[in-house]
Amino acid sequence: MSDETIPNISTQKSQPSNDPATTRANRTETEVGSVFVSNYPAYSFWSEEDVPQVHRALTDPPRPDSTLGLYLHIPFCRKRCKFCYFRVYTDKNSQQIQTYLDALAREVEHYAQQPAVQDRPLHFIYFGGGTPSYISSRHLRALVTRLKDAMPWDRADEIAFECEPGTLTQAKLEAIRAIGVTRLSLGIENLDDEILRHNGRAHVSKEIYQVMPWIHALDFDQVNVDLIAGMVGETWPSWRQTVQKTIEFDPDSVTVYQMELPYNTVYSKDLLAGDGAPLALADWKTKRAWHAYAFEQLSAAGYVRSSAYTMKKTPDARFVYRDAVWTGQDMLGTGVASFSHLSGVHYQNAPNWDEYLAAIDRGDLPIHRAFATTREEQLTREMILQLKLGALDTAYFRTKFGVDIVAHFSTALSGLRNEGMLQFDMDSITLTDEGLMRVDQLLPDFYQTQYRNARYT
Numbered sequence: 067m068s069d070e071t072i073p074n075i076s077t078q079k080s081q082p083s084n085d086p087a088t089t090r091a092n093r094t095e096t097e098v099g100s101v102f103v104s105n106y107p108a109y110s111f112w113s114e115e116d117v118p119q120v121h122r123a124l125t126d127p128p129r130p131d132s133t134l135g136l137y138l139h140i141p142f143c144r145k146r147c148k149f150c151y152f153r154v155y156t157d158k159n160s161q162q163i164q165t166y167l168d169a170l171a172r173e174v175e176h177y178a179q180q181p182a183v184q185d186r187p188l189h190f191i192y193f194g195g196g197t198p199s200y201i202s203s204r205h206l207r208a209l210v211t212r213l214k215d216a217m218p219w220d221r222a223d224e225i226a227f228e229c230e231p232g233t234l235t236q237a238k239l240e241a242i243r244a245i246g247v248t249r250l251s252l253g254i255e256n257l258d259d260e261i262l263r264h265n266g267r268a269h270v271s272k273e274i275y276q277v278m279p280w281i282h283a284l285d286f287d288q289v290n291v292d293l294i295a296g297m298v299g300e301t302w303p304s305w306r307q308t309v310q311k312t313i314e315f316d317p318d319s320v321t322v323y324q325m326e327l328p329y330n331t332v333y334s335k336d337l338l339a340g341d342g343a344p345l346a347l348a349d350w351k352t353k354r355a356w357h358a359y360a361f362e363q364l365s366a367a368g369y370v371r372s373s374a375y376t377m378k379k380t381p382d383a384r385f386v387y388r389d390a391v392w393t394g395q396d397m398l399g400t401g402v403a404s405f406s407h408l409s410g411v412h413y414q415n416a417p418n419w420d421e422y423l424a425a426i427d428r429g430d431l432p433i434h435r436a437f438a439t440t441r442e443e444q445l446t447r448e449m450i451l452q453l454k455l456g457a458l459d460t461a462y463f464r465t466k467f468g469v470d471i472v473a474h475f476s477t478a479l480s481g482l483r484n485e486g487m488l489q490f491d492m493d494s495i496t497l498t499d500e501g502l503m504r505v506d507q508l509l510p511d512f513y514q515t516q517y518r519n520a521r522y523t
């Protein structure tokens with residue numbers, strides 16, 4: 067296959083009853099329904115029935131061994147990217163944004179009164195989206211003043227903030243820096259204007275070149291750049307350019323996602339409707355080759371691996387949010403459709419604007435569905451999420467769960483070793499390069515039977 071040849075995506079609909087995130091298969095084409103695994107058991111198993119367990123967890127004292135983090139969902143964007151599956155709104159005016167941010171602050175104030183939360187220091191604060199950098203500096207400062215009154219965050223190890231390049235001005239970056247942000251993450255995705263435009267991104271490459279010097283001048287502890295390998299229209303030459311220019315920006319870390327096509331994206335809906343031209347979308351093998359190329363180039367430029375998706379410049383730099391989530395620490399996820407984890411209970415907020423605001427207006431927490439995990443489920447969740455780091459330390463699981471994971475998951479581990487995806491001994495489990503590039507597709511091998519071949523969301 068030449069550099070420029072991209073196979074078209076299959077338009078076959080995968081069955082919602084066995085989504086790729088819960089079903090092991092050797093995939094070739096990028097099919098609708100593919101998704102990055104972010105939790106376990108899959109969200110389709112969470113229900114209203116378990117919501118009382120959340121209220122119990124909130125009124126009980128906290129687990130003594132867990133840190134607490136705060137995630138704030140800012141669901142606004144200039145435009146909906148055609149590949150995006152996040153809960154975002156592109157039609158809200160300044161007054162509606164104000165209403166939402168007031169509700170978000172009230173939600174945090176409500177949490178601050180709960181016995182499981184009261185007086186606990188925040189380990190991290192994560193402004194995610196959507197696009198947190200979409201809101202004005204005035205809105206941001208007012209929100210942060212209320213948040214800090216409710217939950218002191220002076221001792222936080224990390225304050226992370228996601229940005230879309232075209233929403234940034236020098237003044238807004240100064241406001242972001244002034245609220246104490248330590249980790250700025252920039253969604254560059256690609257540096258080819260035609261690819262950006264075709265995929266519905268709001269920004270153009272000129273805006274990226276404009277903001278990078280401002281970001282560097284403000285000296286954030288860590289600057290991360292997100293790229294997507296396999297946007298529609300991507301070719302080897304455009305990808306090489308994107309990777310080389312990204313390295314020239316000299317970020318502290320680079321995160322490379324392989325393009326997924328979850329249900330609910332503009333592209334997926336068009337494909338499922340079956341009308342329109344076929345998409346110039348790479349297959350998984352090509353996306354893995356692009357991902358591997360980016361990692362090789364970053365490695366040659368002095369970066370080291372931080373996870374299956376991220377390379378970092380400073381070996382001891384930490385990503386506090388990721389590590390807290392992947393080790394099962396408590397996290398309050400606030401805002402519409404946000405996910406939380408408290409004392410072993412997963413839960414999700416109301417998934418749409420009206421329901422979320424109505425619950426806050428009533429003075430309630432806007433909890434929509436929940437799942438109270440068993441110890442076994444907590445073990446599996448941590449094991450699969452930490453496998454995305456590329457290597458597991460078996461002693462960690464022996465200490466925390468009293469389980470030898472090599473014996474516990476022996477069937478799955480031996481199978482994956484036979485396929486050349488990983489190696490293991492008594493002390494560690496290490497993915498091969500081949501396994502690392504497709505780790506999400508391997509994870510269902512570790513699921514308990516009842517959670518396999520199921521719907522994901």
Ligand SMILES: C[S@@+](CC[C@H](N)C(=O)[O-])C[C@H]1O[C@@H](n2cnc3c(N)ncnc32)[C@H](O)[C@@H]1O
Pocket residue numbers: 143149150151152194195196197228229230231252253254255292293294323324325326327328
């Ligand atoms: C919330 S966005 C980051 C901030 C901002 N909204 C932006 O896009 O610049 C999180 C990241 O998810 C990634 N992403 C979104 N949809 C994706 C998809 N379908 N496949 C792979 N990565 C995706 C993009 O790299 C994006 O930067």
Ligand code: SF4
Pocket residue numbers: 142143144145146147150151152154195196197230253
């Ligand atoms: S990828 Fe980012 S900018 Fe694009 S719609 Fe999703 S959240 Fe918004």
